Amino acid sequence: MAAFVFLYENRRGNVKEPEEGAGTPFADLVREALRPKGMTFRKWAEGAVDPETGHALSPSTVWKVAQGQPIRIERKVVRAFAAGLGLPLRKVQIAVAEEYVGLVADDPLNASTSEATVVVAHVPGLSAEDMPKVGELLKRFASGEGPAPDETPRGS
Numbered sequence: 770m771a772a773f774v775f776l777y778e779n780r781r782g783n784v785k786e787p788e789e790g791a792g793t794p795f796a797d798l799v800r801e802a803l804r805p806k807g808m809t810f811r812k813w814a815e816g817a818v819d820p821e822t823g824h825a826l827s828p829s830t831v832w833k834v835a836q837g838q839p840i841r842i843e844r845k846v847v848r849a850f851a852a853g854l855g856l857p858l859r860k861v862q863i864a865v866a867e868e869y870v871g872l873v874a875d876d877p878l879n880a881s882t883s884e885a886t887v888v889v890a891h892v893p894g895l896s897a898e899d900m901p902k903v904g905e906l907l908k909r910f911a912s913g914e915g916p917a918p919d920e921t922p923r924g925s
Contacts, residue, residue, distance in 0.1 A: 792893075794864040795850075796837045802854050803835055810835070817853025819845040826853065842869055866890065880907050 803813055810828035817826040824845040831853075833840050840846070842865060851861040863874045872890045878897045880887040889903055897904060 793837050793868055795861070795868040796834055798854055798856070798861065798864055799831065799834045799850070803831075813853060817849045819848040820852055821845070821848060824849055826850065839869070863888075867893075878904055878907060880904075880911075 802808075803810070810831045814826045814828045814831045817831065818824065822845045826846070826849045830840055830846070834850070847861055847865055848858060850865075851858040854861060866872050866874050871892065873893045873895075874888050874890045876887045877889060877891070877895065877900065878887065887907065889900065891900065
């Protein structure tokens with residue numbers, strides 16, 4: 770399965786940037802996992818271990834995220850949270866990107882298929898109609914007329 774990722778920014782200025790701290794999708798995932806009665810930060814952190822490096826989250830890191838406080842984001846930390854949450858890594862990565870960077874990563878064009886996953890990183894509030902060039906680019910790739918994704922010039 771191939772994955773194409775596009776970063777699309779709002780150059781027309783028709784979407785207002787969200788205010789700082791407007792959404793906490795990452796913190797929301799962690800708070801939901803801590804909701805069961807008797808669950809503690811320490812107990813939850815015991816299962817939050819990066820399967821690649823063995824990096825274990827501390828209860829204080831889990832507490833900070835649940836409180837909406839910033840933490841240092843590293844791949845091993847995100848993988849540990851995904852393991853602790855029992856969620857696919859991609860879902861946690863998307864929540865982290867939205868909360869910490871202010872980008873939404875989704876498929877607003879509904880272009881994903883069983884052979885390819887399309888993820889477009891964009892500012893919140895954009896729809897497919899706001900991204901006509903992305904749609905055109907995807908059609909060119911699908912038809913075989915466009916360059917391979919790694920040949921696309923940066924900033925195009």
